[in-house]
Amino acid sequence: MLENYKFSSKIKGKNILFLGSVHGNEKCGSQAIDFFVDQFKRKKLFINKGSVVFMPRVNKLAYQKNVRYIDYNLNRIINDNFDASIYESMIAKELKTFIKKSDILVDLHSMEAKTVPMVFVDYDKPKWLELGLASGIKHIILNWPNIYKHGGLGVADTTKYAMSKNIPGITIECGQHKDRGSVAVARKSIINILSYHGLINQDIMSKSDYKNNFYVAEKVFFRKNLKDKFHKNWKNFDFIKKGQVIANGPSGKILSLKDGYILLPKNNAKIKDEWFYLGVRKK
Numbered sequence: 001m002l003e004n005y006k007f008s009s010k011i012k013g014k015n016i017l018f019l020g021s022v023h024g025n026e027k028c029g030s031q032a033i034d035f036f037v038d039q040f041k042r043k044k045l046f047i048n049k050g051s052v053v054f055m056p057r058v059n060k061l062a063y064q065k066n067v068r069y070i071d072y073n074l075n076r077i078i079n080d081n082f083d084a085s086i087y088e089s090m091i092a093k094e095l096k097t098f099i100k101k102s103d104i105l106v107d108l109h110s111m112e113a114k115t116v117p118m119v120f121v122d123y124d125k126p127k128w129l130e131l132g133l134a135s136g137i138k139h140i141i142l143n144w145p146n147i148y149k150h151g152g153l154g155v156a157d158t159t160k161y162a163m164s165k166n167i168p169g170i171t172i173e174c175g176q177h178k179d180r181g182s183v184a185v186a187r188k189s190i191i192n193i194l195s196y197h198g199l200i201n202q203d204i205m206s207k208s209d210y211k212n213n214f215y216v217a218e219k220v221f222f223r224k225n226l227k228d229k230f231h232k233n234w235k236n237f238d239f240i241k242k243g244q245v246i247a248n249g250p251s252g253k254i255l256s257l258k259d260g261y262i263l264l265p266k267n268n269a270k271i272k273d274e275w276f277y278l279g280v281r282k283k
């Protein structure tokens, strides 16, 4: 049985599922969840209505070894294929039953590169966007799964599986793996989402605290050659002008075809791995 903690009220309401460490080395979600499990256990917090299920260490073995995964990226195999020789496949099988039982899914991650917090709202539907906004995360990335449509890469992540059951889900990238700030971001978004749905009474961020920035992901670039290098040390959400050189090397020069933004640049991407993405701002 995957480690999980459920707290509920007798009054009807949403059942919200929070996941930590779907990738074992991304521990901010686990730490934030541990905090809330403790608060609920010690009755410092109460559920007013509905219920919450916390799964702090979905990929427990990877968590213990502080690695992304053991055999395979769990967040690519949340589907109906099952392979008993893959450790993560067993987790996926059980995780699906938890997702199916929930009304809302929130998957907490962190990144290797330095980044501001961001939330992936993968499906262009009102309930999905509402959940993204409820998280209180300023930077919202839209359209993610569509850029993989022609690449032959199945995403098969937690939110896609939830989507297949018509359950709104978001993935939050809270910050860099070892940045303590990422734990604070995870905690804040848990509070925001629980409060927004009336599960707890807490002050939530005021809507006037910030304006959201929306980005539409448009294209993914894979690394073809390790000698291909970025033209400069790009950071996530860097603005790029039409015609600007993004990268250069044996595979040729990569230019930006329009004004836009660099998303998730990965200096140390391996060959055939995702290297960076391009997107545009949506007003």
Ligand SMILES: [Zn+2]
Binding pocket: 023, 026, 109, 110
């Ligand atoms: Zn992750």
